[in-house]
Amino acid sequence: MTEVLSPVPLVAAMELLLGWLGGSTHAAGLLFGGVTILITIAPPYAFVLHGVRRGRFTDRHLGDRRQRLIPLLMAMAATGIGIFILVRLGAPRLVLAGAGTVGLGLLVGAAINHFWKMSGHTAAAAAVLVICAEVGHGWSLLAVPVIALIGWSRVRLGDHTVAQVVVGAAVGALIAAVAMPILAG
Numbered sequence: 001m002t003e004v005l006s007p008v009p010l011v012a013a014m015e016l017l018l019g020w021l022g023g024s025t026h027a028a029g030l031l032f033g034g035v036t037i038l039i040t041i042a043p044p045y046a047f048v049l050h051g052v053r054r055g056r057f058t059d060r061h062l063g064d065r066r067q068r069l070i071p072l073l074m075a076m077a078a079t080g081i082g083i084f085i086l087v088r089l090g091a092p093r094l095v096l097a098g099a100g101t102v103g104l105g106l107l108v109g110a111a112i113n114h115f116w117k118m119s120g121h122t123a124a125a126a127a128v129l130v131i132c133a134e135v136g137h138g139w140s141l142l143a144v145p146v147i148a149l150i151g152w153s154r155v156r157l158g159d160h161t162v163a164q165v166v167v168g169a170a171v172g173a174l175i176a177a178v179a180m181p182i183l184a185g
Contacts, residue, residue, distance in 0.1 A: 002121065002153045002154060005150050007121060010124050016030060017135075018097070018098040022093060032089070033095060039082035039086075040079045048062065063159050072110040076106045079100075093185075101176055105171075117160065117164055118164055118168045119160045119168030122150055122165045122168035122169040123175075125172065126147055126168070126170070130172075134180050
């Protein structure tokens with residue numbers, strides 16, 4: 001659960017879905033979703049993986065919250081740059097709204113992480129689920145138990161407490177529920 005349903009693959013899949021749904025054609029939308037992944041997700045994740053290999057980070061999930069600030073700032077910068085480029089390329093509004101919502105989530109996550117270790121896994125999972133429900137895939141709400149499984153795996157691995165996974169899910173869902181409709185407007 002921790003690996004397959006971590007924030008990187010979940011958000012990447014979401015961006016592809018938003019492109020598919022929002023593009024002038026499915027192919028064009030998928031292309032924009034892929035560009036979003038290449039600009040906003042791949043560079044920060046590559047930075048983390050490189051840091052793990054060099055011993056700067058303990059693991060790719062950044063289990064030590066003190067190691068999260070620089071990667072979160074890098075992800076926010078990549079998101080801002082990505083949105084700028086995507087706007088210039090004429091990306092679908094849904095793709096832009098998804099990236100903007102993720103950027104806001106990163107900002108809130110970084111602020112909370114400064115004081116406390118919230119689960120990014122459950123925050124991302126809840127946000128993706130809410131966004132998918134908001135764009136017309138109400139069936140995605142059937143995945144609510146998956147968030148509980150992700151939370152269970154994070155607690156079982158000793159990476160988070162129950163409170164950290166519950167707060168992560170609540171924060172992720174709240175950000176998505178508020179930001180996505182406004183940005184997709």
